[in-house]
Amino acid sequence: SFSHTCFHVAPYESYIALAERLNVSTPGDFAKKTMLVTTGAEAVENAVKMARAFTGRSGVIAFSGAFHGRTLLGMALCGKVNPYKKSFGAMPAEVMHAPFPNEFHGVSIAESLSVLENMLRSSIDPERVAAIIVEPVQGEGGFVAAPTEFLQALRKICDTHGMMLIADEVQTGMGRTGKLFAFEHAGVAADLVCMAKGLAGGFPLSAVSGRAEVV
Template sequence: MTATQDLKLRRDAAVATGVATRGIYAVRAENAELWDADGKRFIDFAAGIAVNNTGHRHPKVMQAVAAQSEAFTHTCFHVAPYEGYIALAERLNAATPGDFAKKTMLVTTGAEAVENAVKMARAFTGRSGVIAFSGGFHGRTLMGMALCGKVNPYKKSFGAMPPEVHHAPFPNAFHGVSVADSLGVLENMLRSTIDPERVAAIIVEPVQGEGGFVVAPAEFLRELRKICDTYGILLIADEVQAGIARTGKMYAFEHAGVAADLVTMAKGLAGGFPLSAVTGRAEVVDAAPVGGIGGTYAGNPLAVAAAHAVLDVIAEEDLCARATEIGAMITERLVALAERPGMQAIGEVRGLGAMVAFELVTDRVTNAPDTGLTQAIVAEAEARGLIILPCGTRANAIRLLPPLTTPKEQVAEALDIIEAALEAAIATAAAA
């Protein structure tokens, strides 16, 4: 029995079945490479789901965490606050879009950031309604689930959702949903379904993550800003997956020239350490009563130290430009692949910066999803030493999230594996 097989048996016996896992059991990782329990090397194009934007174990991140561990690892900011938290809040206030006074709170996960943003919006406006979008993902907590625009697996079997959460269609040209279509439904909702004076916030991902890396058109985000201003609704930018240099800007909303009232962030913020944040208009963030927001581990000192190092690395290594460069390499190769005879299964290549996906279809007329081929490509790539992830509301897109520090030769190696995996999976499907 291999080490991997042994670990799988132990996992099956000891870990909750609902915690989805892959068949790769990690023992070591460095930058864009990972080694499993049997010593097999993988190129990591998942990056812990957009967490390791600065790569696994970036030296500056590790040094910062080691130095902090020599001072203290936890006091709880509510009990004995520390300068690192304050300094990080100052940096995030300065980094997020918007020419207005801002404040920040730190928590631990993206779902916590979303929950707290909703709490702030409700406290500030005195309203309770929230509007989200189809295909959106905002976490697995109760409010996060309610906001999600995808039932399986995030809402399935979990009963009633919190009230006054509404969904509008997200624009997706590939599937025939225009910006005008989406905005038309939203405006109709505000006339017929929920009184806009009951809506505290509209929450939107500038690039949908679990929804399939669908990019929100700039005009759509600008129109959302106008709608929010018209009705006194707060705009929440969920930058949990798209933020922290992933799309070629520090925050994906910057591509549209739009400033949200509240920004949620996590994943890439602390280079592999659990940390999230809500940054926004000072008066909105301050609407929550003293003691009403926070958490025991919120703004953990080690994670805060890591986040400071991540922000330094992004600036020093110009990772925003690197994200654009890596994204161009990936997109150009995939588009060229899609144009080859026999590659009609690639329905669309899309993304922003180093957040790129391709959608698999049975044909380019109906764009019907080919989930079987998607799974086969993911498995074939894994067998060849590349970690990639599926996504999309129809589970037929493959997302590519390489660390922004991935060497060009490893990006090229990964793209060779993707091409070979596509060819093999399509050939097997054709022979079946």
Template sequence: MSRSEELKTRRTAAVASGVGTRGIYAERAENAELWDVDGKRYIDLAAGIAVNNTGHRHPKVMAAVAKQADAFTHTCFHVAPYESYVSLAERLNKSTPGDFDKKTMLVTTGAEAVENAVKMARAFTGRSGVIAFSGAFHGRTLMGMALCGKVQPYKKAFGAMPPEVYHAAFPNSYHGITPEMSLAQLDQLFKSTIDPERVAAIILEPVQGEGGFNIAPAEFLRGLREVCDTYGIILIADEVQAGMARTGKLFAMEHAGVAADLVTMAKGLAGGFPLSAVTGRSEVVDAAPTGGIGGTYAGNPLAVAAAHAVLDVIVEEDLCARAEEVGNALRERLDALAARQGLEAIGDVRGLGAMVAFELVTDRATRTPDAALTQAIVAEAEARGLIILPCGTHGNVVRLLPPLTIPMAQVDEALDILEASIEAAVGQTRAAA
């Protein structure tokens, strides 16, 4: 029995079955490469789900954490605050879109950031309604689940969701949902379901992650900004997956030139260490009563040190430009594959920067989702030494999230493996038909 098989057996016996896992048991990793406990090498195009934008164990990040560990690892910011938290807040205030006074709070996970953003919006407006979108993913907490626009597996079996959370359709050009249609549905929601003057916040991902890497068009974001300004609603941009240079800008909202009132971030913020943040208009952030937001581990010093290093690396290594370079290479190869006879199952290729995906369908005319082929491609790639992830409301999208520091030679190698994996999975599907 291999070590991986042994660990799988132990995991089945000891770990909650609701915690989904893959069959790769990691032993070590470096930049865009990962080796499992049996010594097998993988190219990692998942990056811990967009966490390791600066790669596994970036030397500058590791050095910053080691230096902080020599000083102290935890005091709780509520008990004995420290300068690094304050200076990180100052950096994020300057870095997020919007020419207005801002403040920041630090927490630990993306879901916590979302929860606190909603709390701030409710405290500031005195309202309780929140609107999210189809295909959204905002975390696994109770409010996060309610905001999610995907039932399986995030809401299934967990009972009633918090009240006054509503959903509108997210634009999706591939499936015929235009920005105008989405905004019209939002207007209808105001007419038929909830008074806009009872809505505290509208929250969205500028590029949906779990929903299938659907990109919010600039005109849609501008329309939302206008709606929020008209009714005094707080606009929350969930940049947890799309932020930190992933799309070719530090924040994805920058592509549209639209500033949200609150921005949530996590994942790539601290290069593999647990840290998240809410940054936004000072008056909104400050609406929460003293002691009403925070947490024991919120803004952990080690993670804060890592975040400072990540922000330095993004600038010093021009990772926004690297995201464009890597993303262009991914899309060029995928477009070429989609144009090949016999690979009509690739219905759509899309992405922003190095946040790239392709959607699998059984028929290009009907655009019927093909979740089975998607899973087959992911499994085939894993067997060949490539880590990729499925996503999408129907589970028929493959997402590619390479570290932005990945060498271009490894991008080419990964694409060769991906191409072979797609060909093999399509061939198997045909043989079984």
């Protein structure tokens, strides 16, 4: 029996069993589907691809201090130049960054949301934005939790403008914050959830779970 292989080449039962379990476990009162891949960065890239394909838009908004992987799109989404982007040349286009609320850096929730709203007025048409991607707790950014009010505001902004909200739970998922997913502490459901690391305890396995019509 297979444990983890290329599903579209060789479908196997354990893939289906895990996907069904994640469909039930991932927050959100809507039908879900799950795609299994190999790494956290691969999960992030596929979530962005799904959001772009579903919305027909190409822009993506991430946050300062964020870490989303070391592939090219993952690096573009990262909110730090050094050490992640330095020396690698041009990054993929249509990725923008808003400030992440961080009281240690003097950035309030109101200031972060104000800059984000201003970006959507002056820098990019919200109808060109496919998704906002956020870590509910920034890991590489200093172990900074996104405030509940902030995550709830992102959900409202995405709903208002028809954007997908992507939760990068690669580092925070699988019970690491006291709930299965860190987003649950805010009472918010993301459209797409990326997970890896704790999902398989070191086995090269990651997943994207989310709205059935998007995945």
